[in-house]
Every structure is written in structure tokens, then in C-alpha cells.
Amino acid sequence: MKICYCDETGTGSEPIAIMVGIVIDSQRMHITKEHWGKLLDTLSRIVGNKLQEIHTRDFYSGNGVWRGLNGTKRTQVIDAVLEWFVARKHHLVYSSIMKSVYFESVNRNSIPPEVNTVWKFLGFHIILAIQKAFQNCEKTKGNTIFIFDNEYREELRFTNLINKTPEWSYTYYNKNTKDNPLNQIVDVPYFGDSKDVPLIQVADFICFFLRRYAEIKENLIPPRYDQEEEKVTNWVTTLAGRTIGRNNIYPRKGRCVCAEMFYRHAPSSIRDL
Secondary structure, three states: OEEEEEEEEOOOOOOEEEEEEEEEEHHHHHHHHHHHHHHHHHHHHHHOOOOOOOOHHHHHHOOHHHHHOOHHHHHHHHHHHHHHHHHOOOEEEEEEEEHHHHHHHHHOOOOOHHHOOHHHHHHHHHHHHHHHHHOOOOOOOOOEEEEEEOOHHHHHHHHHHHHOOOHHHHHHHOOOOOOOOOOOEOOOOEEEOOOOOHHHHHHHHHHHHHHHHHHHHOOOOOOOOOOHHHHHHHHHHHHHOOEOOHHHHOOOOOOOHHHHHHHHOOOHHHHOO
């Protein structure tokens, strides 16, 4: 069985929104959680404050408790965290939206009502991608539990969406007539506070860099410093090797109507990872 820890970024005024899921085998969850806790302890000693989570936006900008950690040191931490993630052979799933394109579609009523908010659109895409990736696993090895960061406004509606999966989504994973919809998804999604669920923090960390990469590559927000584009590109390239596969997220060919909807609303920089 697998557990997918999810978080999102860019749901405010940012031009791009992204959600990331960290897919971990349940048998290795405790070790990963323990190691993340040790990393936070190390960073707590460096900054002289007890950290419950990193808050990636502040960390990257050197704000708040991170003011004493210079850019070189922060780059070293980022390198270490991403190498740590890759070394553990966890997997990554993601969904993205160019918000201007998405809201134009919403205004034209060309987005199904079940996914007519940014958060539901991203979350449902991630669930469909996981279903497609793992539905052919032997026995229950592909069964996945989802844990999202708290999103009180969306929780009930999203739970209803998973319980009453719309038929238009069946083609995304070529549902067999004899199978129940989303038969790899265990129960309804769960929601938790990132302070209490450390692996959501890992999703937040990775999510930030995917969004920053897309903002720069799509020429929406310029680099903040020399070599930022090169650094962020290298970080994202490192992560790209651990995805559940582009064909499960943004297939280049043979897209059904459902897959095409998610594809055309995503920035090309993320589609092509």
C-alpha cells in the first residue's frame, strides 16, 4: 500500500498554481518521517529556533528565522533535501494550472462543475494520475491513501467528488466496465495540518520549486538573482527522474477529452518534465 501526501502552492495571486503529491510505500513511511524530523532538528540548531516546519517561501527568500542563513547555505540545504528525497526512491506526482487560461475556461462554462475551483481541479487530476499509474499493480500494491494539507473550504466537496466520481473522468485511466471507479484509491481523502504531518512539508518544499521553475520558464516572473534559472532548472531536473511518469500525468499522445482538459490548462514547462 502507498500513501500520497499532497500540498499546493500558487492559489493566491500567483499566475501559476501547482499541487504535488509525495508517494511513499507505507512500509517506509516511518523511516522517512524520522529522517525529515532529524533534518528539522539540524536546521533548528542552525537558526537558533525550534522549527516545526520549514515554510519554504520564507526559507527561499531568507526571511524570518532564516535571515541568518546566507544564500549559499540555503542552496546547500535545498541540494541536500532534494538528494535525500531522490535517494529514498519515493515518487512524485503533480498537477499545474495557468490560472488565466483556467479562469477563462471557467467563465465560458467549459470546465465541469465538479472541478470548478483551482484546488479541486488540481487535486482530482492528481488522484486520476495515481489511479492510472498503479491500477495494474499486483494485488493491493497500488492501493493508495491520500492525505492533503487542510483545505476546509474544499474538503466536503472534494470528498463528495471522490465518492461520486463523474463518468467523464473514466476515460483518463481507461476504466474497465467491471471495475469500480478509482478502485486504487483507499477510502476518501484525509486532511491534516502540515505541522502535524511532516511529509506534507516535503510536498510543500518540492511544490515551491516546481512553481518557481514554471514562473521563470513561462516568462511570468523574472529571476530574482543571477543564476536562479540555472539553479532551479537543475533542482527540477533532479526531481523529474522520480515522477510516476509523464504518460500518467500529461501524456504527449493519445489524450482522451478528460486528459486533454488537464493538459491544455497546464504550463508547457510543467507538461514537458
